[in-house]
Amino acid sequence: MKLQQLLTTTALCALTASMASAGQLVIKGSDTLGAKLVPQLAEAYKAANPGTSFQIAAEGSTTGIAALIDGTAHIGMSSRRAKPTEMSAASAKGVTMKPTIVAYDGIAIIVNAASPVKGLTRQQVEKIFTGDITDWSAVGGKPGKISIYTRNTSSGTYSDFKELAMKKRDYAGGSQKMAGNEQIAAEVGKNAGGIGYVGLAYLKAAGIKAVPVDGITPSQATVRDKSFPYSRPTFFYTNGEPVGEAKAFVDFTLGGKGQAIVSQVGFATVK
């Protein structure tokens, strides 16, 4: 190991130890995981392990991976896999990116509850989000402009959706970027011409409905058996094998109680 890496690793270990010694688990990253699932997991974990505190920041998968590399988080939540450049950046700082699948999620297409659209094909989804189709009449809806709501660029869902649903094409120029799933659901619920995407956990929001894609309705079952086309694993990233409080929390998440919460929130369990 080079001297620079050795010093960096030492500094990170010291920082991590100081965070752990304070009894606080720092978790940063994905809004998909961090808005609902992880806070509920944390509450349940705290109930079973009094004295543990959590600092949770859900600002997008990119921020979680960056925080893990910088040593400012014990766990990086991510709804996408780490990129090669993130892997190399981590290695340069002596951090070994270890992914752990904690749940499966489906990226559901949502429209306003009043919309007559009963389903879309994958090709129609691609054309809507890339701007090839701009009017609802082209896909069986009432004539009117389509308003597109997406996540912002630091979101793992933003890039995952491009890869899963858009053949990596760019989003339509007029699409509006939202900070989180809840904001997308809220906007689509208010806009009769709105369309967006959210994780399974956010399908109960008012004023929206999920549309089947190629006839497959997004659900825990169709996500788990991967028949829903926009299914993906979600991750906790740690620096190597998790240790200490982080290991205990990861084990708790993968355990029976944790997976029950996973299912209760709306994600598909890992088993």
Add this chain to the structure above:
Amino acid sequence: MSKTSPLQFAVMLTLISAGAAISHAQDAGALVDKLVKKGVLSSQEGEEVRADMMRDFATQTSAGKINLSGSITEMKLYGDFRLRYQYDDREAQIAAPNHVDQRSRWRYRLRLGADVAFGENWFAGFQLQSGQNSDSGNQTFSNGFDNDGIFISKAFFGFKNDWASVIAGKQKNPFYTTDMVWDPDINPAGVVERIDFHKLFGRGLAGPSGDYGTDGKSMAPTEVHGDSSWELSLVAGQLFYQDNNEFNIGTDFKTDGYLFVEQLIGTYHFNKDVSITLAPAWMTFTASHLTGLRNENSFTDTSNVLSTTTTQTTKTDRNRLVVNYDAAGNITGGTLQPFVVTATQVSSPTTTKVGGGSSTGSTTRTVTTDQVRSGATVNLTAAQAKAQAAALGLAQTGPANGQTQRDIDGVAVTTTNTVTLPSIAGETRKLNIITAPGDISFKIGSLKTKVYWDFAYNVDGEGRFNDIYQLRTGNAATDAYRGYKTRDGIAWLAGVQLGETKKKGDWSLNFNYRESGIASLDPNLNDSDFALSELNTRGFKLSLAYQLADVVVVNLTGMMAWNLDRNLSGGRATGGSAIAQDNAINVVQFDVNVKF
């Protein structure tokens, strides 16, 4: 690498040793998915294997360390290097009888480029190449091991969909053509649109079609079924050729030069081995003077004035005498008023022309006399005024209470001024060309064979011949002008190609014959190798190629050319370095090409 189970480690080794090298770790993701699906690995184990391979890819390979912009979805780097030995000799025109001029050179050409795609529709690219600011890319090895320059030979962006494309910038030649009309090394600049009608109206019309490359050019069909099929495309180019300043009022360089090309490319596949392609086109140039063009034998407009010498007479110290008279008509006094004359007359302008000779008085110019009072008026007494009047021959009496005035010339000074005008490398005037290239492709046994041709007719050829070239027969000083012949406005080529070089061991033979009338083509666009781009030529080109390795091709080419009309002289095309200065031109090239 993180802690890895024996099974995961074995899977990794298997993936790598099976040919999925670390550099292909991203592709191995599909294999991991398959192993997970078959239950060989759990999902978690699959993710760990994937992460380990991604980490190795990112940290142990050069490619993994390249961080491309997020907007780039595909990037292709390419290049080639060519080492060339060239010998050429030229037999000059009788009017400039230097007889045989021989030359040999060691040259090279290096090209490095990148094509990038931004999603499905947008793309861009650039290419850098050697070449002494030339469109050929050839760089003669420098003396004393000096370093050589590099230039931008492509820079473009474009938009494409399934059946059309638009590309703007300096780009690969988009037209179906031969080197009789377009030098393959020229990358024209401008905007080019292409519509593939067979794709627009469905693949059923044309059979399976190739996709666009990232440089926007339609690729060859990926496969042609046994059934016959059509392809039909329209290519239109608005090309930028010469930038002159529109505000250079009063000079010849005040209009820009543009080249507009429209071409219809039709191919009919009789079956997968036999096809015919016809590609009629229309090329029209806006009239403009050219400068700084890059072909070896640029078109030098020899009738244009290189310099104008004028003789100008200026008289200085000029005075005006005014004499006053009394009621009896006798001189009572007067004044002497000094003036300076800045210019009086321009006479005998002499022009010198590029093609030699000069003429006097071919232009006339009127120069306004401009007199300016300088210094104080001198009052004269009656005696002084009488003396001045007597000296100038004026009478001693005059009109009662009147005045008489007479100018007194000072010293005449003659000066000579020479004004040098910018040189001109050609004119795009009267170039409206119909071209009709094509080919018939088939196989002789397993040998791919192609019979090909090209044809060009400048519908304004007679005007270009008479207005610009003004050729004589044999002696520029004494012979009459040689009249325009139909073949002066026509160029044609016919050839055959046997074989092609695509992989190690391949060979090809290419032979063609061509004739190029002096007013048929733009001499700045045609091939700079054959006849060194001169016009009024005919001759053969024979090329043999053999592929030593998948990336190495050796090529031997010989070109013999001689004049369509021997001993043309005078006018604007036959002077030194002009486009018809020789009676014979022979060129031999030996190339070694490495592509990567």
